[in-house]
Amino acid sequence: MFRAIDHHFEVACDDDILSDLIDEAFAHCIIDSPDVDDAENIEISVRDAEVRIASDDGVVTVPLNRSLQSVVSMINLRGAQRRDETLPVLHGGAVSFGGEAILVLGRSGAGKSTLVSALAGSGGEYLADELLAVRSATCVSGYPKAITLKSGSCDVLPFDRPDRPKRAQRFVDTVDYVAPEDAGALTVLDEAWPASIVFPTWDPSLAVAEVEPLQSSDALLLLCEAAYLPLSPVAFFSLAELAGRCPAAAVRYATTEDALIEARREARTVEDVKVVTHGPSAQPSRISVADFGQEAVVHHPDGRVASIAGFDAAMWSAADQDSAHPLHLVATK
Numbered sequence: 642m643f644r645a646i647d648h649h650f651e652v653a654c655d656d657d658i659l660s661d662l663i664d665e666a667f668a669h670c671i672i673d674s675p676d677v678d679d680a681e682n683i684e685i686s687v688r689d690a691e692v693r694i695a696s697d698d699g700v701v702t703v704p705l706n707r708s709l710q711s712v713v714s715m716i717n718l719r720g721a722q723r724r725d726e727t728l729p730v731l732h733g734g735a736v737s738f739g740g741e742a743i744l745v746l747g748r749s750g751a752g753k754s755t756l757v758s759a760l761a762g763s764g765g766e767y768l769a770d771e772l773l774a775v776r777s778a779t780c781v782s783g784y785p786k787a788i789t790l791k792s793g794s795c796d797v798l799p800f801d802r803p804d805r806p807k808r809a810q811r812f813v814d815t816v817d818y819v820a821p822e823d824a825g826a827l828t829v830l831d832e833a834w835p836a837s838i839v840f841p842t843w844d845p846s847l848a849v850a851e852v853e854p855l856q857s858s859d860a861l862l863l864l865c866e867a868a869y870l871p872l873s874p875v876a877f878f879s880l881a882e883l884a885g886r887c888p889a890a891a892v893r894y895a896t897t898e899d900a901l902i903e904a905r906r907e908a909r910t911v912e913d914v915k916v917v918t919h920g921p922s923a924q925p926s927r928i929s930v931a932d933f934g935q936e937a938v939v940h941h942p943d944g945r946v947a948s949i950a951g952f953d954a955a956m957w958s959a960a961d962q963d964s965a966h967p968l969h970l971v972a973t974k
Contacts, residue, residue, distance in 0.1 A: 642680060643670040645720030645784055646730060646774050649680040652712070656687040659812050662709050666818045667716070669785035669829045681719065685712065692812075706814045713786065713818065720772050720784055721869040729876035731867045734770035735781055736760035736826075741836035742768060742781060743904055744887070746867040752843030752894070755794045759897040760904060762799060762825030768833055775835075778882035782832040787818035797897055800824060838864075838889035839904050850899035853891040857914045858936040858948050860889035870944040874921045874929040877940045881931035885914040919957040924964040930957055939971050947971050 643650050649672070654660035663685075685708075686693040692708035694701050696715065703711040721730045733746030734757040743760060745753050757770040768783025775781055792815045795802040803817055821829055840855075840863050855863070861884035865872060868880065894900035920929035921942070929940045930952070937952035949971055960968035 642672050642674055642677060643667045643716075644672045644674075645670060645716050645786070646724050646772055646782070647728070648716075648719045648723040649674065649677040650683055650716065650719065651680055652683045652685065654685040654687070656685075658808050659685065659687060659692070659708060662809060662812055662818075663712055665820065666709070666713055666787045668787070668820065683712070683715075705811055709812045709818070710814060710816045713789070716786075717771055724774070726871060726873045727875040727879075729775045729864075729872060729880050730869045731773045731775065731864065732771065732869065733773050733867055735768040735773050735783060735833065735835075736765035737768060737830055737833040738765055738905070740834055742833035744773065744781065744835055744838045745770075745841060745904070746773075746838060746863070747840050747842070748867075750843075752841045752900075754789050754791075755797065755843065755897060756839070756841050756894075756900050756904060758788050758790065758794070758798055758819065758824045759901050761788070761821055763901055763905070765826060766828050766830045766833070767821035767824075767826040768830050775876075775879050775883055776832065777879065778886045779834055780832055781835050783830060785821065785829045785831075787820050788824055789816060790819055791816055798824075835883060835887050838883075838887050840889070840891045841900060841904075842891070842893045843895070844893045845895050847893060847895040847899075850892060850894040850896075850903050852893075852903050855889040855891060856936065857884045857889075857916070857933045858931075858938050860884040860887075861931060861933075861938045862946055862948060863889075863891075865938075865940065865944075865946045871942070872940070872944055874940070874942075877929055878918045878931065881916045881918060881938070884931075885916040885933065917954070919954070919961075922961050922969070924961065924969060926964065926969045928960075928969060930968075932957075939968065 684695040735742045754770045770788045772784040864880045917932040960966035
């Protein structure tokens with residue numbers, strides 16, 4: 642039995658080699674709960690040039706060389722979507738140092754997993770590299786599957802791509818999975834205290850890393866962008882509390898050495914930014930607002946977010962009484 646965030650699943654595969662690869666990818670996700678009622682059963686059958694994957698959502702057929710990646714991607718999506726709606730799940734990872742986690746978040750291809758691997762190998766404790774659940778502003782829980790690395794990532798990391806025997810290579814294309822201990826992680830954690838947030842971008846043209854500290858409202862916008870939808874008002878407010886408590890920065894880097902220096906730099910000393918939450922509105926737009934004082938972030942139920950300046954409680958009160966108020970127009974446009 643395995644677990645991805647709050648989703649439980651079992652896998653049956655008729656090919657021993659592919660079965661071993663799947664077990665390796667989810668080795669740290671094994672749980673001792675054989676009697677879980679809502680566990681998903683996934684059945685995998687290997688044919689000459691393709692793999693058949695049967696799950697709760699039906700049957701899909703994928704090319705042989707994309708079978709491992711397809712299984713892992715499907716489970717990732719299940720973990721992101723099959724959770725309580727009040728729990729925000731982010732596209733990103735985390736590595737902890739002494740119980741304090743650096744969250745590494747952003748879009749695909751930004752260099753998240755490469756940076757997570759480098760952080761883990763520099764003496765960190767691994768939590769996740771693709772999915773991260775925000776239990777509260779002071780607790781994040783991980784999803785410790787093997788680290789996803791594209792073929793080019795290992796070129797800038799101090800370890801090699803896994804040396805697969807030929808029979809295993811047929812199930813693996815340009816994406817492979819590295820056990821956190823093979824990347825150098827000290828251990829694997831279930832949860833940690835979030836201490837800082839990094840939004841990385843890999844840019845090989847840079848001579849040195851560039852760091853841009855972010856205001857809490859800007860960090861919340863990026864957190865919402867990294868969150869899997871739907872994002873309920875409760876989940877939105879959890880992210881707002883996280884953005885108000887954790888220092889955040891956008892880091893552009895060319896080498897993992899530069900990125901490590903900036904990501905592990907001692908967090909700037911700040912007091913928690915007070916966030917006042919409003920909503921959701923009683924009006925048809927059903928907007929919610931996280932007010933940081935100088936700026937506020939407006940959240941629409943369909944996932945859209947926007948920041949506004951000069952917000953105060955009187956503005957919210959007026960908007961809550963009038964669906965034609967400009968605040969509602971911000972949320973709907």
